[in-house]
Amino acid sequence: MFDVLARIFRTGRLSEAPPVAEAATPEETALQRELHAVFGRALCIRHVDTGSCNACELEIQALTNPHYNLTGAGIKFVPSPRHADLLLVTGPVAVNMEEALKRAYDAMPEPKWVLAVGDCAAGNCLFGANYATRGSVRDVIPVDAVVGGCPPTPFAMLRAILQVTRQPPRAVAAGAGR
């Protein structure tokens, strides 16, 4: 027990300041402000891998290491899409994951956001549509924002998460669900 405490004491605090999201524009509506006020400090994220190589997953996992202090910002990963505000989707949408992705999206309560993570999910990589993949997340479910990179760094993802939650969720903006 003593060596555990000694190690904790010597390690100290590792958490770093989160990156600053681009300042909100003056056009930001009351709705946007409200949503950010609601979700910006208690955001629940569900992740779905639709055929990623696992590098994006490693970077999403890295987000939860002590250096990025995600939990400290009120953001957490949840096991069920029914509890989620934001869906992170990685991979070029393997046809074998298409149905699972649609079901996860449909299971999320409104309002909801979808962030396509990585070059594959964005449709900007070696994995164009073929017999086994659909080519990009946008071809299968509505997408609010994209963060590129192969894989995107944890900081890039954090910035994108902060920014996407400043947008009105697409379904609410359109006045209807899918």
Place this chain on the structure above:
Amino acid sequence: MLPDFLDRECAPLAANVPAGHIGADAAHWREAAEALQADGANLLTLWGADDRDRDGRMRIHAAYLLRDRVIVVEHAMPAAAPVYPALAARFPVAVRMQRAIFDLLGIQADGGDTRPWLRHGGWPERVYPLRRDVGQAQTYPAHETPYPFVRVEGEGVHEVTVGPIHAGTIEPGHFRMSVVGEKVLRLEIRLGYTHRGIAKRFEALALAQGHRLAARICGDSTVAYAWAYCAAYEAIAGTAIPPRAAALRALALERERIANHLGDLGALGNDAGFAFGLTQFSSLKERLLRHNANTFGQRYLFDYVVPGGVAADLPASAPGIMLEEIATLERSVRELRAIYDDHAGLQDRFRGSGRVTPEQARTLGAIGLVGRASGIARDLRADLPWTPYAPLEVAAAACAGGDVAARVEVRFEETLESLRLCRRLLETLPQGAVRTELPPAPPARLGLGLVEGWRGPVLVALEAGANGTIRRCHTHDPSWQNWPLVEYAALDNIVPDFPLINKSFNLSYSGHDG
């Protein structure tokens, strides 16, 4: 004793390790399998090829790993009846590979499980997408296809199903446990959810571009895959890379191994309720990745290994910084290992959970890290040391326990060994170029690249086409061998231990699904 024809007719095969290639009729195909199994060889991989455009035939290849070399046995079949003698009776690991080959090419084993494996309903039943008459951009509407899981009957038996989307941030796969109370009676795993048609995509790329796709098959093993691809390509081209490039590749491969082991050691502590372990190890891993970004230009070393060498030389200050980093890591890992070893609660969860006995491991053909944790002390870096591993004298880790504790132990051993190797590599780093030009590769030539990644042997079999194209590229992840072992490891364990057991294997989905 191996039969005569295996030596007599074996031609040398271009590869980064000692390797031979032999053509076999159905009788010799069977005989070779029998003799090699008796000799203790592993079936490394199986792959098929559509050669109807060349000579009207379909082909199946089996790569076997012997003590001192690799043998590839090739069997040609008439296109009208592409059936070959099944290997699954001698090598259980062949079952899923045989199913996958049928899904992609319509080449059929003459017995065993015939359920689809990679085809979940994303393409029609009689379409074989890896055949040359299916276009690169061809797509099909998906239709739901039920999968006949094996059902366990009996009083009080119920099923617990998980996936394809898991609770945590991991890759997709489906686990179906038949349980009584908390006890697991049977586990059946279904994979293939992340199948992206990698083999088909290779055929649209130039040889000189293929390493980028290889690097994206399994992101946590990007160095291993890119190296295996480049090794196959360089073997076909008959080119040796500069010594400095080889040393830098090894440095990158060992850093990849360390990063993954650190991540797993933390996650294993966490899955056993010891969050301190996750905090500590994930922080060590994060620092290593940041060093990678500063030194190699990318956190996971994507696209560092390129045909002919590596993408860039180290900055002048890097060796000094890395040597300091190694010393710090060694201290931390030793300190945390003592904490793990002394922690009664942690050891209670680790010991005896998810056991794979050495006999099961041998019979089922376990390889890599999982094999070494069940007493099979085989490591390509020690057994078939390709350049630059011979002078480094890698000590293969071994632990006979076969349980979660043994897989933790092997990870600690290998992390420390890899840190030693990194130090040796930096201290003896040759001077000179880090990349060389490859001459045009002769068409129709087969090359093999075999690299001990952090999970085990990663294999790339590459056949050059005309004018610098790829005719066929088969990639193989050691997870093919070890996934079936998870089904055994879970037996008689309790359901709440399954996540811990699964994490202790930490097998690849994307590498397996291809």
